[in-house]
Amino acid sequence: MYLFPGKETIPFHLVWIGLSIVYGFIAWHPAGMAAVLIGVAATTGTILVHHAAAGEIGWEETTEVPLMMLVFGVMVWHVHVRQRVVARLAQLAEHERRQADTQQILVRLVSHELRTPITVARGYAELIRDGASGPGVAEDAAIVLDELDKLSRITYRLVTLMLMTAAAARQPADIDAELKRTLHRWVPTADRIWKVRSDVGVVGIVPERLEAALDCLLENAEKFTADGDRIEIVGTRRADGWTIEVLDSGAGMTPERAAALTAATGPLPSSTGTGLGLAIARAVVESWGGRVEVRGEPGVGSCVTLWFPPESPEVRSAEPDVLPARQLFKRSTDDGSMTNT
Incomplete structure (x- = not known):
């Protein structure tokens, strides 16, 4: 800058850019940062003032020094804000990790105690x-x-x-076989007309969690039906994803109750239960990006629909490690009906 009057713009800005880069990589103490800033500003400012006094540059060029100090100050403020945000995110991540550990301990204690x-x-x-x-x-x-x-x-x-809130990897599974296997376990439990039909095929799920959700819904359906009533599971592949419906011809519910159950974000107790069953099903579905819808009519029956978004291409292209449904269940009738005889 001193040796080439009138051409000091490039080295001047390179000095300030270098200062900014070094500050971005090193967490400076405020006193050290202030000392370096004053030293660079005084050095570059002295050179510019000397050239301006000699008439080699205009005095307006010297205003770049306070402007660069201002820009550098804004950058320092931004870096400090970013560091505080990063530190806060790290604290939140640690807090969530501790909560997850505490939850696992609580699960074990509840299970045993x-x-x-x-x-x-x-x-x-x-x-x-x-x-x-x-x-x-x-x-x-x-x-x-x-x-x-x-x-x-x-x-x-x-x-x-x-x-249900713990992370678990999804894997390809034959939904049609899973639904038949789940319903097959429930056939001996009550004198109902059990039916299942599905054309979903292979999608990515956590089988144990889907089974837990279906068990809760089937238990509710059995609770609100009588001997000879129908309980049916229907799996459907749709353009916007896939669904599982649990239908029954039992006592049903009012539209207001169905709307409240659909909009609920947690257990919604009733006179016959705690509401945990639907909460478990909702936790499973929402963990996969889906939603739960409840419909019903008093004296006609009810229907709980689990909607799931389309599976990822990676999961869709993977080979299922399951047997075809027809090899698993020989007792199923042609229309998917099952009895408890």
Whole structure:
């Protein structure tokens, strides 16, 4: 800058650019940064003032020094803001990690600390019922057993709901076979007309989670139906993704109740349950980018629809490691009906 008067613009800006680059890579102490800034500004400013006094450049050229100091100050402010944001994000990430660890510990504690006492209490209640000397004691023991069964189911669902938030890799699976296998397990549980039909094919899922969601919906359907009613699972491939519907011809519900269940973001208790079943199904579906819709009509039945977006090309192109549905279930009828005989 000093040796080439009138051509100092390029080295002048290179000096300030270099200063900015070095500051971007090194976390300077404020005092050191101020000292370097003043030193660079004084050096370059002195040279520009000397050339201006000699008439080799105009005095307006000297205004670049305070302007560059201002630009550098704005950059310093921006870097500090970015560093605070990065530090905050790191704190949030650490907080989420600790929450996940705490949640896993809680799941293990709930699984052990609740299920074990329930099992022990159930064993003693069965002993009291079996050794009862009068009908009153046996009836009371039967009520205790029923309540313990309810508590056991609630505990299982709570643990399942907490596990739904943990990350899990999706893998290709034959949805048609999964739906038939799930319904097949429920056939002996109640005197219903069980049906299943599906044309979804292979998509990416976590089979255990989909099974847990379907189990919750089928349990609800069984609860609100009577002997001879129909419970059906329908899987459909659509242009905007794929769906699984759980339909029944039971008691149904009002449109207002169906709308409330569709819009709910968590468990919505009712007079017959805790609402955890639908919450588990919603957690599974939403973890894959889908949604849950509930429809119903009093005295006609209800329908819960699980909508899933299209699977990724990577998952779609992978080979399924499952058997065809017709090889898994020989007892299925041609129309997909199953009985519990």
